[in-house]
Amino acid sequence: MSSVMAHPKHLDPSWDMHKPGNVVPVQITPGETVHAEVVCHHPFGLGLYLLDYDTYGHVNIPNVADTVVHGPEEFPPIGAQVWAQSFGIRGDGRQLNLTMKGVTAPR
DSSP: OOOOOSSOGGGSTTOOTTSTTSOOOOOOOTTOEEEEEEEEEETTEEEEEETTTTEEEEEEGGGSOSSOOOSGGGSOOTTOEEEEEEEEEOTTSSOEEEEOTTOOOOO
């Protein structure tokens, strides 16, 4: 694990995490629980900054909560700290895929 970045990239208003190549995904063992901050909402899911890895990942809308979520109005607010679990890198190799379904803080 890397240490938490002193000034995460998403805090710079000129940086865009959605621009191809701006985020290099870190391979995290599928099933590993990670501590994260919600950094953006989309109709299809939300973006997370992984606090202990200094990288970003995505949670698809069906994996945001244990109950059915219909859209961003039901997501945790931007800036909220959450726990998520890695599914691994998506097939296109560009994005770390995560779930928040059934995930709680490690004991």
